[in-house]
Amino acid sequence: MTQTDVRAVGSGLGRIEGPAKVTGQAKYATEQDDVQDVAYVWPVPATIAKGTIRRIDDAPIRAMAQVLAVLTPDNAPHLQPAEDGELAVLQSRTVSYRGQFVAAVVAQTLEIAREAAERLQVEYDVEPHDVELTQDHPTLYKPDQVNPSFPTDTEQGDVDEALGAAANLVDHTYTTPALHNNPMEPHATLASWDGDELTLYDSNQGAYSAQQTLAKLFGLDPAVVHVVSQHVGGGFGSKGTPRANAVLAVMAARMVRRPVKLALHRHHMFAVVGYRTPTIQRIRLGADAEGRLSAISHDVVEQTSTVMEFAEQTALATRIMYAAPHRRTTHRLARLDIPTPRWMRAPGECPGMYALESAMDELAIECGLDPIELRIRNEPERDPESGKPWSSRSLVECLREGAQLFGWGDRDPRPGTRSDGDWLVGTGVAASTYPAYASPSTATARAAADGRFVVRIAAADIGTGARTALTQIAADALRVSTDFVRVEIGDSAFGQASLAGGSMGTASWGWAVTKACTELREKVERNGEVPVDGIEVQAETSAEIEARSGYKYQGFGAQFAEARVNIDTGEVRVPRLLGMFGVGRIINPRTARSQFIGGMTMGLSMALHEEGVLDLAFGDYVNHDLAEYHIAACADVTDIEAHWLDEHDERVNPMGSKGIGEIGIVGTAAAVANAVHHATAVRIRDLPIRLDKLLGRLPG
């Protein structure tokens, strides 16, 4: 074995699959050209928001040349009941939201499948629908828990009394619109049956859990279901669990006895893959004359569908951010005739911290304090909710060091007083946070006699650089150069593994990889040499992860924004964004930077652009493509910087790393909104901050 003491972790190793991706060699789900005789599936979305399918006139469609099958609730295979109601595809004639799949066409070509699907006539018995979330919606109820399993409400002390007695009080309601996940690669599946064995090339955030879920749904032994997801073109949470595309593909492939491909159209993505719920958040903060918080209250109203419950944990971060003896958080849901909201990058923290960190900015003004100083004064020594010590918490350092790099020091706090030509100029700050989760995973490490190693784990690289980071982690545990290590991922056959979700991929997989590779190295060292048929070690991390307790594991950050608002038009531009993060050890600075600035860009996009526009009459999000649903363009992102502290946390996991996939989007929108206020003296409490909300209110 060619041992090395040079550590790979911390180096900016380029993406291992980078050359394959930029040369088009990397095969995504429906690009497997070695699968022959493929047919194509095109789904048929409901054109009503609520009701029942009366009749599907599929005879003329079946008669079309090259149409192989029409799937409807009448002929679709019966599925096993699933907790995820969105997986019960074509299992009933009930329509629960506009855009829900009510049928699908399978044809020889993609073009014919689509044309046939668009011609299929579906008749409905229409019922009145209710799609509008309001703060006092009559169906509001308290869910048993919020995503994934947090208490719905929390209460410590006497919030009302403390608020009543507070010298400084902030009481405002903030809203965020529906936000839609739009990974570049749509949800896509290639399903292929070989006798009773099923292979799925699928775009997902976890091949193993996709295998388990789909096997159960179709009543199959997981051993006969093989899910392969070598390359995934983004997910942002929307591919965390299988969606209707995978179910339809498996059904269709069985029905036509051929492999089938199904890639969703961008329009479908605005209904069937999940989105971030709109939120209505009332925040109340009470503080003494010096800005010390006595009470924090965060009441959230949001939506779920009639298909299943999804309760976003919007007030979760508020439970741990700041010290205050009196604290309350609540979540209430309206059950509407809309698509089911699901995970979207930092569910909970992202919308919740927009509201909390906007309110903190308002409180700073109320108290006459610098917003950084206000946060420092309310820094909790321990997790205010559980009383546990932090494994590490660097919010104050992030604020201070970020402020220095950004040039916050000489900031004039008066809002609406600076301009540059036709543009009002301001700066804002907000905190970021995200938990450092980990979930049990299995890794296999194999040493070959030629000194090379292969590590297998059912990890997913959704564009994060996971494959590369795991190669670095494996190399260090093996004490060899990364040149000698090949990490194979994206295959359900590699065993149970964490999702690429909750920012816990690298921590979870890295932990298992470290354990397997360390054990393998020790075994090889004991053995003296690697025999011809190699040495293999498998490791699983349940025990280690269960043993992790006693601390609160959480990453923190601070984001700074400069906003410019045109005095005549209200146009908002953000020429500068700077993030400083305290997230343990950075495995790969190159891919980490991309994660941070990607998250921050998405946060900027949320602040200024993104909004699913609901049509009350039809009950759908009408701006269902990327021409009408605006995300930030390159020209919106000019000077963007991500930095991190050299934070050492030996408690969090063997790598000392905290997740970085989501923290970048947390707080950005508040930093931008706070900067817009500083520029204009206008407080926008309803995202996105578009020109029509500012026009007519600007200082002249």
Add this chain to the structure above:
Amino acid sequence: MRPFQFVRADDAATAVQTVTANPKAKFLAGGTNLVDLMKLGVERPDLLVDLTRLPFDSVDVEADGTVRIGTNVRNSDLAAHPAVRNGLPLLSQALLAGASGQLRNMATVGGNLLQRTRCVYFQDVTKPCNKRQPGSGCPARQGDHRNLAILGASEACIATHPSDMAVALAALDARVAVSGPDGDRETPLAELHALPGEHPEQETTLRHGELITGIAVPPLAYAERSAYRKVRDRASYAFAVASVAAALDVEDGVVRDVRLAFGAVAPKPWRAHAAEDALRGRPATAASFRAAAEAELAAAEPLRDNAFKVPLITNVVVRTLSDLAGETS
């Protein structure tokens, strides 16, 4: 996808003849809008006649200063042409404010003029739309209309024309050269687009088979003092929320002449004649500019979510004309 035929035309007469003969035929130029609409099922032609081999691809300046622009000139090339860049800044700026670099490299003059509305209901065949399906209704009036018309609309339709280029051309009194089954004709750009009235499906005064072969921009003595200001939600690659094309001629602090046109507020590029009339002979001050904008917008009929366009256009008119007046003095 619905099968369709595709032919390449080698000369204008054949192109006109081929399309005239087939009521479901369409001309295809850059394809940046038509092909998208075909994918959406909004446009369902039986036959596409590709114009890109036709010779209308030059920009010529005539002796009297008229700039003749062939219909096939790509938006990028037109924006970069010296006669446009130096002599018609508002047109160059309008072109460069449109779409993205890639789209401008494909999009043509004729195609740009004939591009169709971005109204989300027009683009969704599962919903009613009087323009797409006459008599089916207009959901935009109650639904999503933040970016739809405040001027020139009708009960039947509140769609806007999305072009930037056409707004500058409207301010310049451009004329459109048309070749048709009955020969060639020229029409003022102002008369190319029809207001919706009760027939929003009739978007232009072109007859089926008539082909735009080019445009002529007559000389305007003060065109060098002109500007196009586009307001949009994001910094690039977005249709206008509102736009203003302006040219200003000021002498001794008094407006001698002015050209004004608005974009993204009406079913056609909106020439602001009332504003121009209100300004001629008035002092070149912010107060006059504001009064002129208000004169034009007195006819505005804003809806629930687009009323902001009235003050927005007003502010942009004041700023743009003030800047031009500053340059002039």
